[in-house]
Amino acid sequence: MKPVRIVLADDHAVVRNGLRLILQQHSDFLVVGEASDGREALRITAREQPDVAVMDIGMPNLNGIETARRIADEYPHTRVAVLSMHKDEGYVVRALKAGVRAYVLKDSAESELIAAVRAISSGRSFFSPSIRKILQEDYMRQLEDDGLEDTYDLLTSREREILQLIAEGRANKEIAAMLNLSLFTVETHRTHILQKLNLHSVPELILYAVRKGIIR
Amino acid sequence: MRSDIGRKELWTPGRLLIAGFGGLLLLMIVAGVDALMVFHQSRTTNAELRSDFLARGRALENIRNGIYLSGTLARDYLMAPLPAEALAQRSKLLETERQTDAALEQYSRTLGVAEAESFRSLLAEIHTYWRVLDFMLEPDHAQQHRNSSYFYNQLLSRRAAMLTLADDIAKRNEEDVTNGDEKLARMFDDFRFRLLLILAVTLAGGLALAGTTSAHLLRAQGNLNQLSSRLVSAQEEERRSISRELHDEVGQSLTALAMEAGAAANSPEAPEELRRRLESIRQLAEHSINAVRNMALLLRPSMLDDLGLVPALQWQAREVTQRTGVKVRVSAQGLTEDLPDEHKTCVYRVVQEALNNSVRHAQARGVRIEVTGQDRAIQVLVQDDGQGFDPSQCQGLGLLGMAERVRHAGGEIDLDAGPGRGTTVRVKLPLPRNLTA
Numbered sequence: 001m002k003p004v005r006i007v008l009a010d011d012h013a014v015v016r017n018g019l020r021l022i023l024q025q026h027s028d029f030l031v032v033g034e035a036s037d038g039r040e041a042l043r044i045t046a047r048e049q050p051d052v053a054v055m056d057i058g059m060p061n062l063n064g065i066e067t068a069r070r071i072a073d074e075y076p077h078t079r080v081a082v083l084s085m086h087k088d089e090g091y092v093v094r095a096l097k098a099g100v101r102a103y104v105l106k107d108s109a110e111s112e113l114i115a116a117v118r119a120i121s122s123g124r125s126f127f128s129p130s131i132r133k134i135l136q137e138d139y140m141r142q143l144e145d146d147g148l149e150d151t152y153d154l155l156t157s158r159e160r161e162i163l164q165l166i167a168e169g170r171a172n173k174e175i176a177a178m179l180n181l182s183l184f185t186v187e188t189h190r191t192h193i194l195q196k197l198n199l200h201s202v203p204e205l206i207l208y209a210v211r212k213g214i215i216r
Numbered sequence: 217m218r219s220d221i222g223r224k225e226l227w228t229p230g231r232l233l234i235a236g237f238g239g240l241l242l243l244m245i246v247a248g249v250d251a252l253m254v255f256h257q258s259r260t261t262n263a264e265l266r267s268d269f270l271a272r273g274r275a276l277e278n279i280r281n282g283i284y285l286s287g288t289l290a291r292d293y294l295m296a297p298l299p300a301e302a303l304a305q306r307s308k309l310l311e312t313e314r315q316t317d318a319a320l321e322q323y324s325r326t327l328g329v330a331e332a333e334s335f336r337s338l339l340a341e342i343h344t345y346w347r348v349l350d351f352m353l354e355p356d357h358a359q360q361h362r363n364s365s366y367f368y369n370q371l372l373s374r375r376a377a378m379l380t381l382a383d384d385i386a387k388r389n390e391e392d393v394t395n396g397d398e399k400l401a402r403m404f405d406d407f408r409f410r411l412l413l414i415l416a417v418t419l420a421g422g423l424a425l426a427g428t429t430s431a432h433l434l435r436a437q438g439n440l441n442q443l444s445s446r447l448v449s450a451q452e453e454e455r456r457s458i459s460r461e462l463h464d465e466v467g468q469s470l471t472a473l474a475m476e477a478g479a480a481a482n483s484p485e486a487p488e489e490l491r492r493r494l495e496s497i498r499q500l501a502e503h504s505i506n507a508v509r510n511m512a513l514l515l516r517p518s519m520l521d522d523l524g525l526v527p528a529l530q531w532q533a534r535e536v537t538q539r540t541g542v543k544v545r546v547s548a549q550g551l552t553e554d555l556p557d558e559h560k561t562c563v564y565r566v567v568q569e570a571l572n573n574s575v576r577h578a579q580a581r582g583v584r585i586e587v588t589g590q591d592r593a594i595q596v597l598v599q600d601d602g603q604g605f606d607p608s609q610c611q612g613l614g615l616l617g618m619a620e621r622v623r624h625a626g627g628e629i630d631l632d633a634g635p636g637r638g639t640t641v642r643v644k645l646p647l648p649r650n651l652t653a
Contacts, residue, residue: 012468018475025479058464063522085467085509089534090519090527106471107505110478138534145543 003030004121007048009041009055009067010083015106019054019083022110029117038062045075051121054113056106057084057091065091065098072099079120083113089138092131092210096203101169102126124169127210139211152212154196160214162189166202167209229432236425240418247414254407258400265396268326272389275323280382282316283342287375290349306353313346323385331388338381345374445624448617452516452561459515467508474501517564524553525560529567529585536583540575543582550589559645562625563587563596569614570598570641578602578639589647596643604633 006029010016016034023029032048035041037060045053053071057064068080081102082095092103102116105128112128119126127135143150155163165175176186199205209215289309296302320339327335348370480486481494512518513535519528526548533544567585574580580602588595615631618641622629627645 010468012464012472014472015468015475018472018479021479022475025482057522058518065522085463085471085505086518086522087509088519088527088531090523090531094523094527106467107474107502110475110482141537145545 001028003028004052004117005030005032005048005050006117007031007033007035007041007044007050007053007078009035009038009044009053009059009064011036011056011059015056019113022113023117026114038064038067041067042070045071045078049075050078052079052081052117054081054083054117057082057086057095065094065100068095068100069098079123081113081116081120081126087131087134089135092127092135093207096207097201099203101206103131104128105130120169123171123174125167125206125215127215132210132213135207135211136213151197155193159189159193159196162186163193163205163209164214166190166193167206167215169206229429232432233425233429236421236428240421240425243414243418243421247411247418250407250410250414254403258403261396261400261403265393265400269389269393269396272323272326273386275319276382276386276389278319279316279323279338279342280379282312282319283345283375283378283382285312286316286345286349287371290353290371293353309349309353313349316342331385331392334381334384334388338378338385341374341378341381345371345378348374441623444620448621448624449558452565455516456521459512459518462508462515463512463518467505467512470501470505470508474498474505477501520560520564525555525563526551526587528560528564529587532564532568532571533585536571536575542575542580544571544585545583546585546587548587551587551594552589555594556648558625559594559647562621562627562645563594563643565621566596566618566629566641566643567598569618570639573614574598574600574602574639577605578633580638592647592649594643594645594647596641596645598641599638600640601638604635604637604639 006023008016008019008023008031010019013036016036020031020034023031032050033044035044035055038055039061041053041055041059042062044050053068055064055067059067062070064082064084068082071078071080079102080098080100081104082100083104083106084091084095085106087105095103102120102125104112104116104126108128108130112126116126116128152160161179162175165178170178172183172186172190175181176183179186194200194205197205197208199208206215286309289305289312293302293305293309296305320342324335324339352371477494477498481491481498483491486494513531517528517531519531526546529546529548533546536542536544567587571583571585574583578600580600583598583600586595586597588597619629622643622645625645627643630642631639632642633639
């Protein structure tokens with residue numbers, strides 16, 4: 001099996017070393033480059049065309065979120081995992097909108113990092129459990145405060161199933177194969193789901209799924 | 217900026233004020249003393265003039281009477297049937313002459329310049345008159361001239377001349393009084409001029425003093441404003457750098473420590489005891505990471521710089537809700553992402569302070585935060601449902617700090633609070649020209 005090729009970007013050498021140590025313990029991972037800021041990360045990504053880029057948010061020159069946005073635009077086959085000190089929802093939302101598919105807290109156990117790299121390298125998303133918890137709690141509080149109707153109840157069970165698969169990062173084709181449906185049907189479901197939940201993009205849908213505790 | 221720090225100034229504002237007010241006071245005292253002196257002088261001059269006038273009038277009257285009386289006495293003498301009676305008349309006449317001379321003597325002592333000539337003529341006339349009278353009244357001549365028309369004509373014409381002269385002198389005397397009045401008037405004119413001059417100088421001095429004092433005050437106020445603005449921005453800068461330092465340096469080192477410890481704790485070749493210890497090191501590091509993160513966020517939330525104003529406000533709202541249970545809602549409209557740093561910070565800090573007040577002092581249960589960008593300005597509203605307070609009773613550092621920040625950013629702040637109607641803080645911040653909200 002081909003190893004997962006990984007680029008690390010963090011302005012702190014000690015953190016990069018720690019990350020490399022953790023990742024190198026697994027034989028299916030290969031760290032192909034290290035960058036100390038966003039621009040360097042972009043250069044190395046262009047050169048190495050890695051499967052996964054793991055980066056910090058707070059980096060000089062070009063911050064992690066902007067770097068992720070450019071990578072998602074220019075090298076869509078490279079999936080980005082953000083490794084951050086920031087627990088706040090604002091950062092998670094911003095990262096998701098920039099095309100990030102995994103958000104791991106720096107102080108979480110190393111197993112989370114491994115899980116995140118595995119998940120995004122196979123096309124799924126990943127969020128640190130503490131992040132999921134924060135997002136869920138915030139969402140519940142908002143629903144309660146605003147007295148809003150929980151839109152999740154509007155979904156049929158098939159739609160809920162498809163919502164989870166989309167949020168996990170599966171492509172329409174994949175979902176159609178898994179559920180034994182036509183591609184057209186899956187696409188129709190997808191449109192209905194976005195309409196019912198009043199969402200407009202996949203990042204929003206992923207955020208919704210995390211908030212609702214649908215994906216883990 | 218002028219650098220006069222450390223240099224000893226001769227004219228400090230305090231000294232200038234003392235000298236200025238002292239000078240003005242001195243001028244007023246001078247004016248007052250002058251006025252008193254002038255009034256005193258005018259009174260004495262007036263009294264002197266009056267008594268002079270009266271004395272001279274009396275003397276002149278005596279002279280006139282003497283002349284009349286001497287004529288009458290001379291006639292009586294000539295017409296006296298008995299020598300003894302004639303003698304009595306003569307001695308009366310001599311007495312009158314003496315009295316008249318005395319009056320003349322008295323008058324000459326207070327003689328004015330204008331009447332001197334007339335008076336000398338009068339004196340000469342009178343002395344001649346006396347001589348003629350005396351000659352005529354010599355006992356030998358008396359009988360012989362008793363009917364002489366020479367004397368009659370001589371005496372009559374002289375008397376008329378003398379009386380004219382006396383009238384003339386009386387007129388001069390009156391003129392003297394008028395002159396005296398004029399002198400007084402001139403004195404008063406001089407006094408008025410001096411008073412006006414002093415008044416003008418005082419006024420000019422006062423204005424100059426007020427001008428320099430206000431200029432000093434304005435400059436001091438300006439310096440103070442500048443200082444407090446600088447303090448505010450220096451404090452913010454310091455917070456930002458400490459927050460960054462904590463988050464990026466300390467936080468990252470602790471993160472690396474946690475990672476290493478974690479990796480070592482998981483390595484299969486390490487003995488069980490060591491692994492347990494490494495794991496506890498990792499947990500300690502995680503605790504520290506959390507502590508550092510919270511400290512950094514409290515100092516200055518990284519969202520403000522990384523994500524912008526609204527995410528930072530939303531974080532703040534969530535924090536307060538989580539910590540205190542007070543429901544905080546943030547709504548934002550029409551804001552650009554690239555707000556100037558000063559405005560971002562100002563709005564954030566003002567909202568933070570207002571939120572703090574609502575939660576801590578007003579016992580609010582809900583707070584509404586609205587940030588609107590409109591017409592090249594940001595409008596901020598923070599409204600709570602608490603018990604309110606009396607702003608005039610509470611000039612805390614927090615409110616002052618809010619006002620100072622807003623003033624520094626060129627905006628206006630309005631605080632409306634009263635018992636029972638909650639607290640509303642409104643801020644309007646104009647945006648720089650090149651930005652639309």
